[in-house]
Amino acid sequence: MDIFLQLLVSGVATGGVYALIALGFVLIYKATHIINFATGEFMMIGAYLCYTFLALSGIPIIPTFILVMLCAAVLGFLVERTILRHMLGQPVISIIMVTIGLSSILVGLTEIIWSSQFESFPPLFPRAPLDLGFVLVRSTLAYGFAISMAAVAVFALIFKYAKAGVAMRATAGDQMAAFSMGINVKTMFTFAWALGAIAAALGGVIVGNIGGISPVLGAVGLKIFPVVILGGLDSIGGAVVGGFIIGVLENLAGGYLDPHFGGGVKEVAPFVIMVLILLVKPHGLFGKEDIERL
Amino acid sequence: MTLLAVDNLTLAFGGLNVLSQVSFTVEPGQIFAIIGPNGAGKTSILNCIGGFYRAQQGRIFFDDQDITNISPDRRAAMGLARTFQNIALFRGMTVLDNIKLGRHAHLKTGLLSSLLYWGAAQREEMELRREVEESIIDFLEIEHIRNQPVASLAYGLQKRVELARALAMRPKVLLMDEPVAGMNAEETEDMARFILDIKEERDVTIVMIEHDMNMIMDISDQVVVVNFGQKIAEGNPRQVQSHPEVVKAYLGEKRER
Numbered sequence: 001m002d003i004f005l006q007l008l009v010s011g012v013a014t015g016g017v018y019a020l021i022a023l024g025f026v027l028i029y030k031a032t033h034i035i036n037f038a039t040g041e042f043m044m045i046g047a048y049l050c051y052t053f054l055a056l057s058g059i060p061i062i063p064t065f066i067l068v069m070l071c072a073a074v075l076g077f078l079v080e081r082t083i084l085r086h087m088l089g090q091p092v093i094s095i096i097m098v099t100i101g102l103s104s105i106l107v108g109l110t111e112i113i114w115s116s117q118f119e120s121f122p123p124l125f126p127r128a129p130l131d132l133g134f135v136l137v138r139s140t141l142a143y144g145f146a147i148s149m150a151a152v153a154v155f156a157l158i159f160k161y162a163k164a165g166v167a168m169r170a171t172a173g174d175q176m177a178a179f180s181m182g183i184n185v186k187t188m189f190t191f192a193w194a195l196g197a198i199a200a201a202l203g204g205v206i207v208g209n210i211g212g213i214s215p216v217l218g219a220v221g222l223k224i225f226p227v228v229i230l231g232g233l234d235s236i237g238g239a240v241v242g243g244f245i246i247g248v249l250e251n252l253a254g255g256y257l258d259p260h261f262g263g264g265v266k267e268v269a270p271f272v273i274m275v276l277i278l279l280v281k282p283h284g285l286f287g288k289e290d291i292e293r294l
Numbered sequence: 295m296t297l298l299a300v301d302n303l304t305l306a307f308g309g310l311n312v313l314s315q316v317s318f319t320v321e322p323g324q325i326f327a328i329i330g331p332n333g334a335g336k337t338s339i340l341n342c343i344g345g346f347y348r349a350q351q352g353r354i355f356f357d358d359q360d361i362t363n364i365s366p367d368r369r370a371a372m373g374l375a376r377t378f379q380n381i382a383l384f385r386g387m388t389v390l391d392n393i394k395l396g397r398h399a400h401l402k403t404g405l406l407s408s409l410l411y412w413g414a415a416q417r418e419e420m421e422l423r424r425e426v427e428e429s430i431i432d433f434l435e436i437e438h439i440r441n442q443p444v445a446s447l448a449y450g451l452q453k454r455v456e457l458a459r460a461l462a463m464r465p466k467v468l469l470m471d472e473p474v475a476g477m478n479a480e481e482t483e484d485m486a487r488f489i490l491d492i493k494e495e496r497d498v499t500i501v502m503i504e505h506d507m508n509m510i511m512d513i514s515d516q517v518v519v520v521n522f523g524q525k526i527a528e529g530n531p532r533q534v535q536s537h538p539e540v541v542k543a544y545l546g547e548k549r550e551r
Contacts, residue, residue: 170395173384180344180382181395181463182370288386 006135007255008248013137013145015247017206020148021220022227022239023155024199030172030234031192034084035092037099039200040221041106046072046201047121047208047217048114055122068205069198076197080190103218110215118214125209144206151202155195156236164191172234223250226270230277232287241285246270296355297322297499298343298467303352305338305523312338313349313523320467320516325493325500327514329507329534331543335523336503337379340469343501344376345369357466375465377456379472379503383444389455390440393430396462397422430458434488450481457488461496468492470502474509482506486513511535519543 025039036042049071053064079102087095110116130142159165170178171188178185200221207220227246231238254266277284298320305313313335320326328336341347343354345366353362361369370376375396384392431437434454439447444455453473460468473489474482486509492498504510510517510531517534519527527537534540 166395169387170384173386174382176346177378177382177384179346179366180370180376180378181459182367184365184367 002135003255004252007251009132009135009137010141011248011251012244013141013247014251015244016145016148016152017203017243018223018227018247019240019243020151020199020206021203022224022231022243023152023236024196024201024203025224025228026231026234026236026239027155027159027168027199028192028196029228030236031168032084032189034095035099035233036196037096038079038103038106039196039224040218041103041110042072042075042197042200043204043207043221044110044213044215044218045075045106046204047213048110049201050205050208051119051121051213052114054124055119061124065202065205068201072197072201073194075201076193076195077190079197080193084193085186085189107215107218114215116215118212120212121209124205138210140206140210144210147202147206151199152240155199158195159236164188168192223270226274226277228284229274230284232284234288235284235286238284238286246273249273295322296320297357298501299355300339300343301353301355303339303342303349303354305335305342305347305349311523313342313520315352316520316523316525317352318518318525318528320499320501322499323493323497324515325489325502325513327510327517327531328501328503328520329505329510329517330520334520336520337471338523339520340376340471340501340503343469344374370463373464373466374469375460375463375467376469377453377460377471377473379475381449381452381456383452383456383459385445386443388441388443389436389447389458390426390431392444392455393426393458393462394422396459397426397464426462430461433491434458434461435484450477450484453477453481453485454488457485461492461498465498467499467501470500470504472503472505474504474506482509489513 021039021043024042025036028034028036028039046068049068050064053059053067054061059067083098083102084095087098125139125143127139129136129139157165159168167178167183168188168191170181170183171185171192175185178188204217208217211217223246227242228239229242230245231240231242250266250269253269257265257269296319299317300319301317303313303316305311316335316339318326328339330336338347342349343356345361345364349362353360355361356369356372356374359372361372364372384395387395431440434457436451436454436458439451439455444452447455457470457473470489474485477485489500489502490513493500502514514531517527517529517531518525519534519537519540521539521543526539526543527534529537
């Protein structure tokens with residue numbers, strides 16, 4: 001029972017971080033219908049930026065977070081303006097290829113700027129694990145979870161209540177109608193990319209803080225695909241629920257099945273779930289099914 | 295005084311000529327109808343006026359300004375509203391949210407102020423709500439559905455919500471693409487009544503595309519007929535109805551034997 005609780009709690013904490021990264025993906029998909037395969041690389045860049053500001057430049061932690069978010073927003077802005085803006089109206093497959101290419105470019109740039117070596121992160125948070133009474137949670141995971149949930153809440157509030165968020169929802173609903181309502185749809189695309197990049201970069205900082213950083217940190221970003229397929233590609237609530245479910249299942253599978261299979265189940269489990277979801281409920285739990293009223 | 299002028303509009307997609315040298319002017323307070331057979335280019339004219347298509351030649355003037363090179367969102371903010379042939383509501387939002395979005399372009403409070411500055415943003419929201427409730431929802435008789443998600447509504451009601459959303463923009467000109475297509479007789483009658491009331495009570499000029507000839511003849515002030523991308527006739531409904539080119543376009547020519 002102790003082991004179960006331990007696995008459950010750390011699964012929930014991991015899931016919270018997945019939720020934040022998945023949110024970065026969903027914000028961009030919802031507004032622009034672009035599947036961003038470079039989400040993991042946005043994370044990695046965020047982690048490296050944090051490492052640079054904190055460990056190499058000695059900037060305190062709060063300004064570091066603000067700087068990372070600003071830089072991520074600029075990155076999202078530049079990617080949208082210089083690359084994807086010109087892909088408007090192109091076939092989906094071309095746009096996907098562009099984002100895959102973009103992810104390789106970002107990895108390459110990272111290796112040029114920071115070298116490809118593994119670096120350990122300076123401690124961001126107090127080291128003492130969080131004691132919940134029945135289980136202990138690693139401090140990096142506990143704080144990471146708290147930051148993720150706060151960020152998710154802020155993004156959700158913006159999307160639901162702020163004027164720009166409402167305009168983004170309208171853009172997601174029907175671009176031509178949004179234009180006719182006086183909403184500048186192209187500005188909304190840029191805004192979505194900036195927000196998506198911020199969410200991914202924050203997620204990257206948390207992941208880097210847990211396990212150290214290297215240019216392959218972006219591989220963690222692949223796990224958001226099971227999350228968003230489960231939750232529904234265009235659902236913010238789905239990203240959160242999907243994040244928790246995948247985090248918990250992954251941890252349970254790792255804890256109980258890994259010893260019997262000689263390891264590896266933890267890494268595979270999310271993708272097995274993804275395939276099952278695609279077979280049974282292709283739009284995910286909360287995704288939009290295009291039902292036409294005839 | 296002319297409110298909207300389309301001057302010498304020519305539009306082609308690749309080698310396909312969609313519009314050639316179409317010109318007309320709309321006076322304030324008119325119900326201006328654009329008719330013509332399927333594929334004649336009627337919706338393309340509306341898309342040029344709305345700013346979704348860029349014509350290769352020709353200019354569009356609205357409210358004494360040349361709007362030919364202005365983006366669609368800015369045209370909307372200037373007072374051009376639009377309803378669509380295929381309903382373009384924001385699915386998943388309620389009727390009320392859809393209508394309130396129509397006022398988006400006119401809200402003064404921005405992102406930061408709506409986050410920080412609760413006073414002004416809230417006051418504006420309350421004003422908007424009152425105006426929407428009193429003068430749009432009641433007017434279009436959709437009180438009973440205002441909190442329902444739009445996707446669940448019947449077709450005729452969705453069309454009405456779309457009209458409500460356009461009215462919430464306080465437009466000077468309302469572009470309507472087939473407002474009564476697919477409606478039964480009763481719904482058509484209601485919509486015709488709403489269109490007349492909008493013109494008379496709200497000082498909104500209406501430019502509409504329609505296939506329902508009875509409605510066109512009943513309510514429009516000026517009619518322009520297009521066929522194969524060209525204007526073939528213009529005048530009041532009676533003049534247009536008996537115009538030989540129009541008869542030819544709709545009924546075909548008598549073959550010489």
